[in-house]
Amino acid sequence: xxxxxxxxxxxxxxxxxxxxxxxxxxxxxxxxxxxxxxxxxxxxxxxxxxxxxxxxxxxxxxxxxxxxxxxxxxxxxxxxxxxxxxxxxxxxxxxxxxxxxxxxxxxxxxxxxxxxxxxxxxxxxxxxxxxxxxxxxxxxxxxxxxxxxxxxxxxxxxxxxxxxxxx
Numbered sequence: 814x815x816x817x818x819x820x821x822x823x824x825x826x827x828x829x830x831x832x833x834x835x836x837x838x839x840x841x842x843x844x845x846x847x848x849x850x851x852x853x854x855x856x857x858x859x860x861x862x863x864x865x866x867x868x869x870x871x872x873x874x875x876x877x878x879x880x881x882x883x884x885x886x887x888x889x890x891x892x893x894x895x896x897x898x899x900x901x902x903x904x905x906x907x908x909x910x911x912x913x914x915x916x917x918x919x920x921x922x923x924x925x926x927x928x929x930x931x932x933x934x935x936x937x938x939x940x941x942x943x944x945x946x947x948x949x950x951x952x953x954x955x956x957x958x959x960x961x962x963x964x965x966x967x968x969x970x971x972x973x974x975x976x977x978x979x980x
Contacts, residue, residue, distance in 0.1 A: 817866050819902070821909045824854035824863040824873070831870035832863065832892075839892045841930055859915045860886060862906040864897070871897045874906040878919070886916065888924040891933065903936050904943055911974065921972030925953055927964040934969075941971045 824832065829851045837844050853861050853875045864872030871894040879885045891903050911919060922940075926933045941948035953968035 819871065819897070820865045821862055821872075821905055822865070823858045823913075824861050825858070826851060826855050828863055828865070828870050829854045832873050835870050835873055835892045835894060836890065838894070841927075841933075842890055842892055859913060860910060862909045864893075864902055864906060866897070870894075872902045872906055874903065874910060876907075876910060878916075879923070884918050884920045886910070886919045886922050888922055891936065904940050907940060908943075920974050921970060922974065923971075924969050925966035926969060927966060929964060937969050937971065944971065944974050946972055946974055 829847065832850045832854060833844075833847050836842050836850070854863075857875070857877050860876040860878060862872075862874050863870050873890070873892045875889045876886050877889065879887055888907065891906070893902050907922070910916060924933075924937060926937065938948055949970045951968045951970065952965075954966040956963065956965050
């Protein structure tokens with residue numbers, strides 16, 4: 814059992830620099846601009862969550878509702894500090910986001926994962942199991958869709974989600 818107290822909540826602007834550093838530490842994630850993380854922690858705070866331990870960001874999930882399908886939450890990035898991996902923190906962050914009143918209409922989650930990112934695939938499979946729903950993988954972005962060297966991205970669809978059953 815993990816001893817330190819972890820608080821999960823909506824992000825705020827004040828945590829943006831720490832979120833940027835956390836993403837940078839996670840070598841398998843694409844690092845975006847500091848400005849983007851400021852926007853995620855302000856404009857998109859309802860669809861993102863952070864985990865804070867001893868005033869340090871140790872986990873971050875960024876997402877947004879699809880503009881033309883607001884019942885779908887797209888999870889963009891999941892970052893967990895190495896020391897805090899393996900304790901189910903990613904699933905807790907996503908669940909925290911889903912439980913918010915403004916997200917009560919979400920019935921499905923979409924995300925993309927590179928085929929070699931086995932830990933993310935395992936985490937999203939576990940999330941689907943915890944939500945008592947299915948997960949389907951579909952081809953989405955091919956290698957050729959990217960300008961720079963980047964693996965393909967497989968779309969994972971999780972749902973349907975029954976909001977009343979969220980833990």
